[in-house]
Amino acid sequence: METRNLLYLTPPHTQPVLLSDIRAAGWNAQVTENPDEARVMINSERFHVGLALFDSTNNIDFLGENLISTGGPMKWIALLPPSQMQNEDISQMIQENFYDYHTLPADSKRLLPILGHAYGMASIPHKPLIQGDEYPGEDEMVGASPAMLALFSNLRKISGVDAPVLITGESGTGKELGATAIHERSSRSGGPFVAVNCGALPPNLIQSELFGYEKGAFTGAAQRKIGHIEAAAGGTIFLDEIGDLPMDMQVNLLRFLQEKTIERVGGTEHINVDVRVIAATHVDLETAVKEGRFREDLYYRLHVLDLKMPALRDRQGDIELLARFFFKKFAAEKCRNVQGFTREAIRIMSDHDWPGNVRELINRIRRAMVMCENRLITPADLGLERRASGRHMLTLDEVRSTAEREAIQTALRRTHKNVSKAAQELGVSRVTLYRLMEKCGLHHAHGMM
Numbered sequence: 001m002e003t004r005n006l007l008y009l010t011p012p013h014t015q016p017v018l019l020s021d022i023r024a025a026g027w028n029a030q031v032t033e034n035p036d037e038a039r040v041m042i043n044s045e046r047f048h049v050g051l052a053l054f055d056s057t058n059n060i061d062f063l064g065e066n067l068i069s070t071g072g073p074m075k076w077i078a079l080l081p082p083s084q085m086q087n088e089d090i091s092q093m094i095q096e097n098f099y100d101y102h103t104l105p106a107d108s109k110r111l112l113p114i115l116g117h118a119y120g121m122a123s124i125p126h127k128p129l130i131q132g133d134e135y136p137g138e139d140e141m142v143g144a145s146p147a148m149l150a151l152f153s154n155l156r157k158i159s160g161v162d163a164p165v166l167i168t169g170e171s172g173t174g175k176e177l178g179a180t181a182i183h184e185r186s187s188r189s190g191g192p193f194v195a196v197n198c199g200a201l202p203p204n205l206i207q208s209e210l211f212g213y214e215k216g217a218f219t220g221a222a223q224r225k226i227g228h229i230e231a232a233a234g235g236t237i238f239l240d241e242i243g244d245l246p247m248d249m250q251v252n253l254l255r256f257l258q259e260k261t262i263e264r265v266g267g268t269e270h271i272n273v274d275v276r277v278i279a280a281t282h283v284d285l286e287t288a289v290k291e292g293r294f295r296e297d298l299y300y301r302l303h304v305l306d307l308k309m310p311a312l313r314d315r316q317g318d319i320e321l322l323a324r325f326f327f328k329k330f331a332a333e334k335c336r337n338v339q340g341f342t343r344e345a346i347r348i349m350s351d352h353d354w355p356g357n358v359r360e361l362i363n364r365i366r367r368a369m370v371m372c373e374n375r376l377i378t379p380a381d382l383g384l385e386r387r388a389s390g391r392h393m394l395t396l397d398e399v400r401s402t403a404e405r406e407a408i409q410t411a412l413r414r415t416h417k418n419v420s421k422a423a424q425e426l427g428v429s430r431v432t433l434y435r436l437m438e439k440c441g442l443h444h445a446h447g448m449m
């Protein structure tokens, strides 16, 4: 039978009640009165049940911020004086976050069955960790850096008017997401949003794809076909990779922007179409204009408003935010026990250059969530080991943590993963060892060696 692990959290200087009964019933119970320690322990080892003892003061700080709602499948049980159930904050918190509660005086005949049930519930394979709607929905843009706050403000202004927009930015910075956001916040949000990748259309088809054709316009044109621009009537057309548009098509697009009418291929009629144009490019159009590859007049027509998507490396503060956002998003898809990132992983992500920007971040996190064998994602899982990146020499700090990691691994191996014995060997307290294990991304419960 699997070891049943229990974490017993008490207020400062308070004896854990019924501890010997709990241990006698076969529980591996560990006691702490420090919520930070508790958090480290939960991240390092699989606890099935948490037991939180309340005293008769109304102080619930000892629980630590968000501690009870983290810890994945772990079930928490409150042990409290009956008077505390009258306290609204406490009773509400218990309702929302606890599996069950037990009012004092302590009675092992009542408590032990509750622990048993909680263990049963905690052992059911579960879908990890999506908590509430901390983050906005599917197509929302995440960011809190000054660069993104400025961008959001521009985006709002741009959404309020109807002029063409040119979105620029490196690959993977969110140009398409930006275009969608403008459309959705604009008065056209009830109309269609049609995206066309100008770089992906064969040159001989672009004209008819964009403008449509009449029946009999060419061999094979058995029916009239509406083009993308007309299909976007009342809404927005997103012309992605506009820099790839051939010269002759640039003329036609310019005419449409000036006259707001189109002509289907093989047709003679000028059809009024009410469409907002948003274009995007990852190449520098000004250079393309100078080199004669892009029409200057079209450039100015498209460039009435512009939105510059910042590179991820220029919005450092957003990296951790985005990493956690996508982690949660993918955690909902996968049934894995990965619970977050090591501190080292967060640090290395903040230092990385991100040539592929947000798209690269998404791919690395996806990969890490598949590759990760422990509870926390390490730099190696992300494919971002400092030594491999070759960006700089090892710092003293890195040498120290490598040595630390190796010593801990050796001690754990020698003691068959008995954390208390390994801590003794290493001359540190058990809690310190837990903390170091977390720092190094080593985790007791999941065979990290």
Ligand SMILES: Nc1ncnc2c1ncn2[C@@H]1O[C@H](COP(=O)(O)OP(=O)(O)OP(=O)(O)O)[C@@H](O)[C@H]1O
Binding pocket: 140, 141, 142, 143, 169, 170, 171, 172, 173, 174, 175, 176, 177, 178, 282, 358, 359, 362
């Ligand atoms: N700020 C953001 N918040 C959340 N997701 C984002 C953000 N920026 C980009 N993304 C996501 O990153 C991915 C790449 O974004 P998008 O396709 O819009 O980039 P792009 O600039 O059009 O890239 P490319 O030039 O390669 O076409 C998408 O999955 C998008 O949802």
Ligand SMILES: [Mg+2]
Binding pocket: 175, 176, 240
């Ligand atoms: Mg794109």
